[in-house]
Amino acid sequence: MHLDIRDRLNACLKKLNIEFSKTLELEIPKNESFGDLSTPLAMDLAKILKKPPKQIAESIVSNIEKDIFESIDIAGAGFINFRLKRNFILSKLTSLLEKGDDFFILDIGKGRKVQIEFVSANPTGPLHLGHGRGAAVGQALANILKESGYDVSTEYYINDAGRQVELLGMSVYIALQRLGGKDIKMPDECYKGEYINELAKELYQIYGNELINKDFDEINGIIIDFSYKKILNEIQTDLKDFGVIFDKWISERKLYHTGEVQSSIIKLKEKGYIYEKDGALWFRSTVFGDEKDRVVVKSDGSYTYFASDIAYHKNKIERGFDELINIWGADHHGYIKRVMSAVQALGIDSSQIKILLIQMVNLLRDGMPVQMSKRAGTFVTLRELMDEIGVDTTKFIFLTRRHDSHLEFDVEIAKKQSQENPVFYVQYAHARINSIFEKANTECKNIDFALFNDHEIRLIKKILLYPMIFEFAVLMREPHRITFYLQDIAGEFHSYYHKYRVINEDKALTETRLCLCKALMLVLKHGLRMLGVKAPEKM
RNA sequence: GCGCCUGUAGCUCAGUCGGAUAGAGCAACUGCCUUCUAAGCAGUGGGUCAGGGGUUCGAAUCCCUUCAGGCGCGCCA
Numbered sequence: 001m002h003l004d005i006r007d008r009l010n011a012c013l014k015k016l017n018i019e020f021s022k023t024l025e026l027e028i029p030k031n032e033s034f035g036d037l038s039t040p041l042a043m044d045l046a047k048i049l050k051k052p053p054k055q056i057a058e059s060i061v062s063n064i065e066k067d068i069f070e071s072i073d074i075a076g077a078g079f080i081n082f083r084l085k086r087n088f089i090l091s092k093l094t095s096l097l098e099k100g101d102d103f104f105i106l107d108i109g110k111g112r113k114v115q116i117e118f119v120s121a122n123p124t125g126p127l128h129l130g131h132g133r134g135a136a137v138g139q140a141l142a143n144i145l146k147e148s149g150y151d152v153s154t155e156y157y158i159n160d161a162g163r164q165v166e167l168l169g170m171s172v173y174i175a176l177q178r179l180g181g182k183d184i185k186m187p188d189e190c191y192k193g194e195y196i197n198e199l200a201k202e203l204y205q206i207y208g209n210e211l212i213n214k215d216f217d218e219i220n221g222i223i224i225d226f227s228y229k230k231i232l233n234e235i236q237t238d239l240k241d242f243g244v245i246f247d248k249w250i251s252e253r254k255l256y257h258t259g260e261v262q263s264s265i266i267k268l269k270e271k272g273y274i275y276e277k278d279g280a281l282w283f284r285s286t287v288f289g290d291e292k293d294r295v296v297v298k299s300d301g302s303y304t305y306f307a308s309d310i311a312y313h314k315n316k317i318e319r320g321f322d323e324l325i326n327i328w329g330a331d332h333h334g335y336i337k338r339v340m341s342a343v344q345a346l347g348i349d350s351s352q353i354k355i356l357l358i359q360m361v362n363l364l365r366d367g368m369p370v371q372m373s374k375r376a377g378t379f380v381t382l383r384e385l386m387d388e389i390g391v392d393t394t395k396f397i398f399l400t401r402r403h404d405s406h407l408e409f410d411v412e413i414a415k416k417q418s419q420e421n422p423v424f425y426v427q428y429a430h431a432r433i434n435s436i437f438e439k440a441n442t443e444c445k446n447i448d449f450a451l452f453n454d455h456e457i458r459l460i461k462k463i464l465l466y467p468m469i470f471e472f473a474v475l476m477r478e479p480h481r482i483t484f485y486l487q488d489i490a491g492e493f494h495s496y497y498h499k500y501r502v503i504n505e506d507k508a509l510t511e512t513r514l515c516l517c518k519a520l521m522l523v524l525k526h527g528l529r530m531l532g533v534k535a536p537e538k539m
Numbered sequence: 540g541c542g543c544c545u546g547u548a549g550c551u552c553a554g555u556c557g558g559a560u561a562g563a564g565c566a567a568c569u570g571c572c573u574u575c576u577a578a579g580c581a582g583u584g585g586g587u588c589a590g591g592g593g594u595u596c597g598a599a600u601c602c603c604u605u606c607a608g609g610c611g612c613g614c615c616a
Binding site for chain 1: 552556611616
């Protein structure tokens, strides 16, 4: 619907010889009496053309093709308000019913290659809530970008090298020693939690006392590999059960084995961004606005995590993506500048990489925040939450906030099956419609537009607005906009459902209303699919 | 101390890179099940957009500043 208006606006601008390269903005007016859709275009153009907005608006209004409009008004400081013809709205409805899911296909991406890297949790422990939120957002983002014409590739970067996995190995080694009766304290920096003991037990079952009597240095390889692979396996299972699929899992170790870490530093060195100080090699990130330069090779000759991350980004860039999206936990925000610096030093435009920060999740139980500490091993895992609350609810709630905003996750509300729980509210609308179709002895056919009342026309307009919401979610890379829309439209439907009977004595009216239901069902199903949430037929 | 993020109704949060009279859900209160699922609906009240300055036709949105909260400031990852 909005695209039809935009097309006419663009054609009109062309006719008037006005250049406007941005995506033309259409919005839902604050007040319904203003019209169906409006645009602040004239006010934007006023700045460029240095003419009064009303004058521009008038010129647009008199030159635009008016076939689909009931009326076009200029209001306020220069808004152009459009009211669509009833016939046009109904033709769009017909089109939606005919095309089904194809109606929602947009070609914004035009095949541009986008890579989304997300979760990428260290394989040193189970996934927790924050990872879950990142997983839900990343997958939803992948879904909507795919659906809108991007060539999307999702990826998980496995930090299977370096200090953290070594610490994991050490932790399991010590647990193993304790299992063998040795009285050793678990050092502070080590990982705790029951899963460490489990890993030790499993190793004991395989190797018996063999490992216990050896020094860590002799057997660290065995322990580290066994442990991180086991954990990675569980992470993969958890993500799969959470409905998150990665196209590619890439290993940090591999970047060392292929020499990419080394070569990327050489490349930076050639460009003059590397220097030596205090026996270490530093990257000049301050050139790009970082607050200090960063070490890439330590004085003991080993690489920092940053070094392999540079190699990873170089690797991504060389794979020819047009856009890279990194989804990180908000606690990594201090890391953004140096990665952006490295990426720029490697020669790509910083606008090609976007880093989305996922804010913290606070878990509430009985109205009280649950304290989480990774060190103490007292954190709530994604697995626990999935098992307790269900995959759909968990995902949906993760998507009810802007990624940038703190999320309060109330377990009690999530478990409630009522209006307080937004997922059920939306799913229930879908199930209700499905149930109507089961009860009806007929289907959506012989649609008679004359039978729609004003309430229904309003609802149809709202349904047809979905592509605009979807487009905006894509352009802004913000899946939560779909979540909000779905709650909104579900509410409209529940209200409609109570006021009017779909199945009634009048066959023509019944069939016409079934078409409205069908259209809404298509939208609900599509929206939920984008979020990765099921649209149940029965509840 | 420095940097980043946040501050919108009692609570949880939307709000289009500056636009029209700032919205929703929950909670509170009042009603609605012999009719397609009450996991639902209808109605009522609720605001100094943290405070203060500035920028302009116009600010919740941009700039400065104060306050409050979160996070980050390793040759850790």
